Amino acid sequence: MTDSTTPPQTPHTPTVLVVGTGAVGGFYAARLAAAGAQVSVVCRSDYATIAQQGITIHSFKFGEQHFHPYSVHEQPETFPGTPDYMLITLKVLPQIDLAAMVAPKIGPNTTLLLIQNGIEIEEKLHQAFPNTPMISALAFVCVSRTQPGHIDHLCFGHLSMGHYPPQPVQPALTQLVQLFKHAQIDAHATDNVVTARWRKLVWNAPFNGVSVLAGGLNTREIMDDAPLQQLCRDVMAEVVDLAAAAGHALADDVIEVNMQATERMQPYRTSMLLDHEAGREMEVEAIFGNALQRAQQLGRSYPHLQSFYALLRAIGRKR
Numbered sequence: 268m269t270d271s272t273t274p275p276q277t278p279h280t281p282t283v284l285v286v287g288t289g290a291v292g293g294f295y296a297a298r299l300a301a302a303g304a305q306v307s308v309v310c311r312s313d314y315a316t317i318a319q320q321g322i323t324i325h326s327f328k329f330g331e332q333h334f335h336p337y338s339v340h341e342q343p344e345t346f347p348g349t350p351d352y353m354l355i356t357l358k359v360l361p362q363i364d365l366a367a368m369v370a371p372k373i374g375p376n377t378t379l380l381l382i383q384n385g386i387e388i389e390e391k392l393h394q395a396f397p398n399t400p401m402i403s404a405l406a407f408v409c410v411s412r413t414q415p416g417h418i419d420h421l422c423f424g425h426l427s428m429g430h431y432p433p434q435p436v437q438p439a440l441t442q443l444v445q446l447f448k449h450a451q452i453d454a455h456a457t458d459n460v461v462t463a464r465w466r467k468l469v470w471n472a473p474f475n476g477v478s479v480l481a482g483g484l485n486t487r488e489i490m491d492d493a494p495l496q497q498l499c500r501d502v503m504a505e506v507v508d509l510a511a512a513a514g515h516a517l518a519d520d521v522i523e524v525n526m527q528a529t530e531r532m533q534p535y536r537t538s539m540l541l542d543h544e545a546g547r548e549m550e551v552e553a554i555f556g557n558a559l560q561r562a563q564q565l566g567r568s569y570p571h572l573q574s575f576y577a578l579l580r581a582i583g584r585k586r
């Protein structure tokens with residue numbers, strides 16, 4: 268109930284702090300800002316450019332967009348106050364102490380939102396902040412940084428997101444999905460994001476791995492090479508088997524659906540290949556190491572995944 272002395276309720280503008288503003292971070296930050304959120308960013312190498320010029324996005328869907336963040340930071344610490352959403356879009360790398368990085372800026376109002384690849388990437392952060400709500404999301408998007416502060420959005424864009432630890436969809440998640448929808452991002456909520464991560468690994472393990480190990484191939488080149496396509500199917504079958512053993516049974520047609528989707532994709536250079544070519548560290552542990560740790564716990568062996576892991580680690584060490 269309100270009376271004439273009650274000030275009118277203005278809807279709360281959500282504040283977002285993006286930590287790790289590269290391709291994915293910059294892209295979703297711009298969309299959230301377009302939907303009315305107050306979005307600030309933390310960047311590393313692109314700091315000077317983004318602080319001066321903002322971020323330019325060339326999108327197959329939204330055209331050319333210029334996004335000027337509310338504020339730009341080199342460290343989360345300089346962001347005033349605590350954000351409603353701490354959006355983490357860093358690479359998932361073992362040496363990044365995410366908990367230490369975000370700790371100073373987690374307040375009672377803050378929800379952690381992860382948009383990253385890999386499996387079993389949430390637990391350490393959840394252990395560090397057990398009372399902070401966490402939403403973990405998977406991005407089905409093809410974006411890459413072409414130069415500092417410039418992002419190409421080549422295809423897709425949808426998000427699948429769920430609570431971590433998994434639980435039935437709560438109003439806070441529905442509200443976030445609505446915010447992304449308002450930003451023209453096709454977002455949907457899932458009851459079990461851990462299973463969703465295994466499902467995404469069915470694509471990431473073979474295509475990220477082969478794109479690098481086969482000497483720098485895009486998805487079209489992989490699909491057009493019968494032995495490489497078969498190798499992808501074999502790796503997928505291992506992921507499906509491991510996922511089921513870990514308690515995340517996937518649909519019977521998951522391999523076929525992924526192959527057909529890849530067939531329809533624009534030729535795409537995976538994020539692992541882009542990292543490799545740019546001399547950046549690849550997410551080998553998040554995509555292969557964590558899966559193999561789970562395999563080891565279950566006493567199972569997966570020769571393709573093990574070979575990919577050993578070879579990609581060795582390539583990574585050589586840089």
Ligand SMILES: NC(=O)C1=CN([C@@H]2O[C@H](COP(=O)(O)OP(=O)(O)OC[C@H]3O[C@@H](n4cnc5c(N)ncnc54)[C@H](OP(=O)(O)O)[C@@H]3O)[C@@H](O)[C@H]2O)C=CC1
Pocket residue numbers: 287288289290291292310311312313356357358359360362363382383384385406407408409410411412538550
């Ligand atoms: N690109 C894509 O199309 C997709 C990517 N993903 C996933 O999204 C996540 C982000 O990927 P993407 O945006 O492509 O990657 P980018 O390399 O474009 O951005 C990563 C960000 O993390 C920062 N970063 C990396 N390492 C460190 C470090 N050691 N310390 C501090 N900051 C660091 C980068 O800083 P700097 O500017 O210095 O490099 C950059 O700001 C990954 O998990 C990726 O697998 C998922 C789906 C699609």
Ligand SMILES: CC(C)(CO)C(=O)C(=O)O
Pocket residue numbers: 384406407408409423470471475535536537538539
């Ligand atoms: C599946 C895909 C291509 C985009 O969603 C991806 O995750 C990646 O390049 O790492």
